[in-house]
Amino acid sequence: RKEVEQDPGPFNVPEGATVAFNCTYSNSASQSFFWYRQDCRKEPKLLMSVYSSGNEDGRFTAQLNRASQYISLLIRDSKLSDSATYLCVARLTGGGNKLTFGTGTQLKVEL
Amino acid sequence: ETGVTQSPTHLIKTRGQQVTLRCSSQSGHNTVSWYQQALGQGPQFIFQYYREEENGRGNFPPRFSGLQFPNYSSELNVNALELDDSALYLCASSLPFDGSEQFFGPGTRLTVL
Numbered sequence: 001r002k003e004v005e006q007d008p009g010p011f012n013v014p015e016g017a018t019v020a021f022n023c024t025y026s027n028s029a030s031q032s033f034f035w036y037r038q039d040c041r042k043e044p045k046l047l048m049s050v051y052s053s054g055n056e057d058g059r060f061t062a063q064l065n066r067a068s069q070y071i072s073l074l075i076r077d078s079k080l081s082d083s084a085t086y087l088c089v090a091r092l093t094g095g096g097n098k099l100t101f102g103t104g105t106q107l108k109v110e111l
Numbered sequence: 112e113t114g115v116t117q118s119p120t121h122l123i124k125t126r127g128q129q130v131t132l133r134c135s136s137q138s139g140h141n142t143v144s145w146y147q148q149a150l151g152q153g154p155q156f157i158f159q160y161y162r163e164e165e166n167g168r169g170n171f172p173p174r175f176s177g178l179q180f181p182n183y184s185s186e187l188n189v190n191a192l193e194l195d196d197s198a199l200y201l202c203a204s205s206l207p208f209d210g211s212e213q214f215f216g217p218g219t220r221l222t223v224l
Contacts, residue, residue: 008151032210043201043215044154087153097142097205098167099213101153 003027006088006102013109017078021105023071023088030100031093033064035073038085038104047073047086078109114138115204115216123222124192132187132219136204142166143185144213145177148199160185161207189221197223 006023013019025033033050048055050062050071061074071088088102114137124130136143142161146154156169160179174190183204189196199220203213 004153041199041220043217045215046212097144097207097211097213098156098159098169099144099146099154099203100156101146103151103153 001026002102003030003100004088004090004102006105008103008105010106010108013078013107015078015080015109015111017109018074018076019078019107020075021073021086021088021107023073023102025069025071025088025090025100027090027092027100028069029092030090032091033071034089034091034099035060035062035071036087036089036101038087040084044087044101075107078107080109080111083107083109115202115214117200117202117216117219119219120217121220121222123224125224126192126194128192128223129188129190130192130221132189132200132202132221133184134187134202134204134216135184136202137214140204140206140214141183142205142207142211143179143183144203144205145185145187146201146203147171147196148201148218149195150198154201157187192223194223197221 035047036044037047038044054063059076085104087104144159145157148154158168179185199218205211205213
């Protein structure tokens with residue numbers, strides 16, 4: 001079983017739609033969680049950190065449920081420029097800052 | 112731009128050959144991590160270097176090795192290349208603290224024929 005699991009998609013949504021991605025992690029010792037965005041053939045870039053209390057950055061909302069070992073990302077009012085692969089990432093505290101990535105979920109926003 | 116640079120951008124090798132990939136970290140960052148990203152997969156942690164010493168290693172065989180230099184730049188060496196080594200190799204630099212963000216370079220795309 002992979003340490004971080006995501007639905008690979010693709011998710012094809014119309015512009016303006018709300019879309020949600022989910023992710024589960026298996027290592028209960030994981031302490032920090034993130035969503036990264038990766039454009040085609042480019043490097044991953046940090047989108048946002050994820051906290052149990054939930055956090056929002058503009059149209060993006062991330063949520064962590066430690067009891068269920070579940071992470072989510074909600075994108076409201078999707079833009080064409082949101083088309084990318086979204087990577088769910090876990091990090092163990094004291095793990096040498098090693099990041100464990102999911103396979104990524106591909107999003108395509110269409111006109 | 113993150114300030115992390117990698118060279119070369121693309122590389123084609125044949126099975127059995129050896130390859131060296133290079134990474135220059137962002138100014139002030141003394142920790143470099145290397146990741147392998149196969150097509151359709153997320154990045155997989157190879158190893159990390161801090162102050163010229165290996166500081167953690169993922170599930171990769173010994174033919175994957177690395178170095179870090181006093182200026183914090185780093186090399187990833189892969190011996191006896193296999194077809195499955197074809198991937199995007201990413202390096203990321205960070206400060207040595209548990210919570211510090213990792214900044215990724217643009218990657219080196221390696222194709223093994």
